[in-house]
Amino acid sequence: MPADYSRNPVLVFWETTKACELACVHCRASAMTRPPPGELDTKEAKGLIEDLARFDRPPVLVLSGGDPLMREDLQELVDHAHGLGIPLAMSPAVSESVITKMAAFKGKIRCISISLDGGKNAHDFIRGTGSFERTTRAIQQLALSFDLQVNTTVMKLTVGELPEALHQVKKLGVKTWEVFS
Ligand code: SF4
Numbered sequence: 415m416p417a418d419y420s421r422n423p424v425l426v427f428w429e430t431t432k433a434c435e436l437a438c439v440h441c442r443a444s445a446m447t448r449p450p451p452g453e454l455d456t457k458e459a460k461g462l463i464e465d466l467a468r469f470d471r472p473p474v475l476v477l478s479g480g481d482p483l484m485r486e487d488l489q490e491l492v493d494h495a496h497g498l499g500i501p502l503a504m505s506p507a508v509s510e511s512v513i514t515k516m517a518a519f520k521g522k523i524r525c526i527s528i529s530l531d532g533g534k535n536a537h538d539f540i541r542g543t544g545s546f547e548r549t550t551r552a553i554q555q556l557a558l559s560f561d562l563q564v565n566t567t568v569m570k571l572t573v574g575e576l577p578e579a580l581h582q583v584k585k586l587g588v589k590t591w592e593v594f595s
Contacts, residue, residue: 423473426466430459430477430491433484435509438541440569449484456487460494467498474501474524481507483515496522503527505565508541508549516556525561527592528553530582532566532575540571553586563590 433449503525531537534546566579583591
């Protein structure tokens, strides 16, 4: 019998906020520095989490954005979801403070994904000067505490640097590399 994902969803992606400190050239989320009006407040977000907890087997909740670390209530929401037995994953933006901020979620967030768009040239062009160094350092550090996946978006700007992205993935010992187009 085919799986009925409306009754048993496996993954739920929640774009928690549009707020993000970065300004990547390809940003699908149209990120902005402050959260716009209309995003779920803490009570509404907890309601969403409680809805997910009602499934016989709660799906993995993937907290994305924008940058979920920009939400001031993130710790409260993670604690709530963790307490209800919902497996959690997160895709944080690699800001200057990502390593420090993620330390608070060790043991509660199971898996995180970090974007690496190629070698230094492509990655820094898309995400800003210095981002490549910051990202490779974050991958090394965060892999000590979380299951870590690297995501690479293939576009004209990055396709020539896919071999360099693969080289970095291998060099950094990353087990999961997801390539998007
Ligand atoms: S890190 Fe993600 S959310 Fe932030 S600007 Fe870049 S693509 Fe957009």
